[in-house]
Amino acid sequence: xxxxxxxxxxxxxxxxxxxxxxxxxxxEQSLPLKxxxxxxxxxxxxxxxxIVPLAKSVCxxxxxxxxxxxxxxxxxxxxxxxxxxPALAIAKIAQTNDVGxxxxxxxxxSFVLYKERSIYLATARGGSDATAFSFDEPIIVEGxxxxxxxVNVAGTHVYMTKNGRIGVYNGTQYPQWIADGLWFYLQSDIxxxxxxxxxxxxxxx
Numbered sequence: 275x276x277x278x279x280x281x282x283x284x285x286x287x288x289x290x291x292x293x294x295x296x297x298x299x300x301x302e303q304s305l306p307l308k309x310x311x312x313x314x315x316x317x318x319x320x321x322x323x324x325i326v327p328l329a330k331s332v333c334x335x336x337x338x339x340x341x342x343x344x345x346x347x348x349x350x351x352x353x354x355x356x357x358x359x360p361a362l363a364i365a366k367i368a369q370t371n372d373v374g375x376x377x378x379x380x381x382x383x384s385f386v387l388y389k390e391r392s393i394y395l396a397t398a399r400g401g402s403d404a405t406a407f408s409f410d411e412p413i414i415v416e417g418x419x420x421x422x423x424x425v426n427v428a429g430t431h432v433y434m435t436k437n438g439r440i441g442v443y444n445g446t447q448y449p450q451w452i453a454d455g456l457w458f459y460l461q462s463d464i465x466x467x468x469x470x471x472x473x474x475x476x477x478x479x
Contacts, residue, residue, distance in 0.1 A: 277316070278302045284470065286331045286376065286421050290339060292354050299356055303330035303344055309356060323352070324359030331376035331421050335385040336398035338406060346374040346389060348396075352403055362404035367394055370412050376421040378431060380445050386431060388417045388424065395445050415441070415449055420470035427476050436469035437461045 277300060278285055286301040298310040299319075306326045310316040319326045327349050329341035339351040348365045352358040367374070372390040379385050383398040392412040399408050418424045418433040425432050430444040432452075438460035441449040451457075464472075 276305065277308070279304055282471075284421050286329070288332045288334050288339065288379075290334050290337075290354075290356055292356070297356055299332050299334075299339060301329035301332040301341065303328060307332065307341060307356075319357050321359055322355075322357045324361055324363075326357070326359065330374065331378075333377045333379045333385050335379050335381075335396070336383050336406065338398075340377050340385055340396075340407075342374045342377045342387065344374065346372075346387075348377070348387065348407075350403075350406060360403040362402070363406065364404075365407070365409065367409065370414070372417075375417050376424060378424050378426065380426075380431065381429060384445060386443070386445065388433070390417050391415070393417060393443060393449070413448060419472040423472040423474055425474040425476045432474070432476070434472050434474060436464070436466060436472075438464045 283302055288299045290297050295311050300308040307319050307329045308316050309319050327341045327343045330344050331342040333340050337353045339356050341349050346367045350363045367387055370392040375388045377385055377387050385396050387394040392414055394412050395410040396407040416435045419436040423434045432442050434440050439457045440453045441451055443449040
């Protein structure tokens with residue numbers, strides 16, 4: 275099974291526990307979303323409702339799978355499913371015309387859409403599948419370099435921009451820039467053509 279067309283392609287992974295299985299969801303923007311379970315190898319998801327998206331990035335919020343489809347469309351599932359994609363569960367986040375980078379869970383009931391030059395906070399709300407999330411006004415700011423340039427640190431996102439600046443975003447205020455003293459030295463060492471490969475890790479120890 276092909277996870278990505280090239281060695282340099284970038285995949286994203288999220289995890290969902292349904293009533294019957296624990297599933298890893300694997301996204302790569304040129305291929306339909308795939309699943310890997312505790313009892314099966316990775317296989318393409320077969321939709322029971324709707325169409326499985328070509329997801330660039332994937333996360334889970336409010337017990338729903340949320341997928342980013344290029345350039346800036348969000349789609350999501352019914353609760354506790356990965357194969358039920360209601361036709362009206364969609365939002366085109368085009369208020370800013372920059373390209374979406376990734377979606378990242380912020381809390382059990384919220385996630386963040388990071389774009390090249392803006393950030394949107396999404397919060398779960400009651401109602402139908404179509405109205406499952408509300409979206410705040412965008413914050414106009416430089417976004418992360420790539421899908422894996424964002425890490426969750428105790429409920430706060432820390433991310434690196436494509437030129438090496440480090441931002442902290444907690445969903446309640448404008449991102450704070452930290453380590454600018456280090457950024458002065460980093461920016462000249464980052465190849466802008468490879469910046470999307472930046473990979474962040476947080477060690478809890």
